Amino acid sequence: MVWLGNLGLTNHTTSVLRSIFQQVTDAIVVVNGQGVVAGANPAAEKMTGWTAEELSGQIHFCDICRGMANCMEEASCVDCFAHRPSMPSFEMKVRRKDGQEVSVAASSTQLQDHDTKMLVVILRDMSEQHRMERERFQRMMTKYMIEAQEKERKRVSRDLHDGVGQALYSVMVGLKMLNELEFDEPIRKHLQEVQQMTTRALEEVKNMAVELRPSALDDLGLIPAIRSYMKRYEQTFGIETELETIGSKRRYGASVETALYRICQEAMTNTAKYADADKVKVRLTDTPHQVELYLEDNGSGFETDQIRIKGTGLGLYGMRERASLLGGTVDIQSAPNKGTSVHIVIPINEKGEPLHVDPSTYRG
Ligand SMILES: Nc1ncnc2c1ncn2[C@@H]1O[C@H](COP(=O)(O)OP(=O)(O)OP(=O)(O)O)[C@@H](O)[C@H]1O
Ligand SMILES: [Mg+2]
Incomplete structure (x- = not known):
């Protein structure tokens, strides 16, 4: 020196x-x-x-x-x-x-x-601080993207229901009135075909609106929304479902309900797409400090450390992101021929709001 x-x-x-x-x-x-x-x-x-x-x-x-x-x-x-x-x-x-x-x-x-x-x-x-800043920024962007996506889905779902849905309903009423008039047989047959097509179109619009964002999730809460999703799922895929609820059946913060519903939807869609399963069991457990969602299928399973992506591969990642934004965790257990289980835990307070984020800034 x-x-x-x-x-x-x-x-x-x-x-x-x-x-x-x-x-x-x-x-x-x-x-x-x-x-x-x-x-x-x-x-x-x-x-x-x-x-x-x-x-x-x-x-x-x-x-x-x-x-x-x-x-x-x-x-x-x-x-x-x-x-x-x-x-x-x-x-x-x-x-x-x-x-x-x-x-x-x-x-x-x-x-x-x-x-x-x-x-x-x-x-x-400053490498560590920069890494943390980048991570914080990325999480913030993910949070905004999820919020914006949910908001847009809600808007499109309402527009479909109240716009196209109502218009189709009016057409159906008009067709029904026409049907009561006297027509030659070929015209009556044609009218009935148009009536059937309109009914199918209305059903499709309703299904699309529910798939985008079920109003039950906002109006009635997580359990009724999951229950009606499972009913539609059984009809669509022919896979038996079973829902068990443990603890109080209360409402949670909108961010918690949306995250759990979307994770449940993604896990069950994966089962339908890849597992060749004939049964999915879902269990929702409410405790004063956390809400747990556990899904289990009896399908083909997969190697969790050597995942062979068959779709876009964003599903499991999205599940983890949604849970982690609320301070929660997702644990996926699977093995070939042993089925798959997905276990989500989200810490909440007595009002059902997530413990680890400011609920006023994250609505899900
Ligand atoms: N229940 C399951 N049974 C069997 N394989 C599964 C199951 N869940 C996931 N997998 C496997 O894990 C892979 C990754 O799943 P993930 O949901 O992340 O992506 P993806 O379904 O392929 O695409 P995306 O969800 O973006 O449409 C799947 O491609 C599939 O191979
Ligand atoms: Mg998927």
């Missing part, structure tokens, strides 16, 4: 500064007037992968600096901090000995003492 001796300090001050230099967790790099590294503390050695000996007197600071980041550019050498008397806070990238780049928060100060000019650069590794 020759550079410290150059500052003309007392022995005591030099010794205190030396131990601070050695022990702080932030990396400190001292650069001489020619821009060459004159000293580096152990934290700087750890950050750069170079030893202090390898750096000192050998390496120009520009060789480890990948440029400052500002709001315009990811990394730039324009207006370099080295030309300023001091720069309290900026971001830069450090190139490590192994070639990897580390994002750091930095500050720099020029020290001028008699003939000696030095630049002290303090660096703090």
Whole structure:
């Protein structure tokens, strides 16, 4: 630490500064007037992968600096901090000995003492914070996407029901009235065919509206919505279903009800698509602190660590995302010829709202 001796300090001050230099967790790099590294503390050695000996007197600071980041550019050498008397806070990238780049928060100060000019650069590794920020941002985007998707489904479902559905119903009433009049046989036959087609179209519109977002979920709650989904499921796929409820049959926050309904729907759709099962059992358990949904099929099962994606492969991922946004978990157990079970747990408070998110910001 020759550079410290150059500052003309007392022995005591030099010794205190030396131990601070050695022990702080932030990396400190001292650069001489020619821009060459004159000293580096152990934290700087750890950050750069170079030893202090390898750096000192050998390496120009520009060789480890990948440029400052500002709001315009990811990394730039324009207006370099080295030309300023001091720069309290900026971001830069450090190139490590192994070639990897580390994002750091930095500050720099020029020290001028008699003939000696030095630049002290303090660096703090921000990789972990950046990773956490990215993760937080991603979760926020997922949350907004799910919310927007649900809102849009609700809107389209209502429009179908109240718009096209009502119009078709009016057509049906009109056709029924026509049917009561006297017509020749070919016309009557044709009229009946049109009546049947209209009835089928109305049924389809109703089914589409329910598939998009069952009004039972908002009006009556999770259990009635799952019950009527299971009924439709039995009719559509010919797979027997069984619903068991344990504990109180209360309402939960909209985000909890939507998440559990969508996870249940996805798990049961997977069973219908891939499992070749003839039975699905669903159990909803309510306790004061959590709500649990357990689904089990008796189908072909699959290797959970070697999943062979047959569709878009977003279903299981979406289940986990929905549960984790509410602080919950999804556990999937499956093995070839052993069936599949999906177990979801969501922690809730006494009002049935999720414990781990602000319910006013997440409605599901
Ligand atoms: N109950 C099940 N029985 C048998 N295989 C299953 C079951 N559930 C999931 N799988 C397997 O796991 C894979 C992944 O399921 P996932 O729901 O993530 O994606 P997907 O159904 O293929 O596509 P998506 O859900 O996006 O339409 C499926 O392709 C299937 O191979
Ligand atoms: Mg799926």
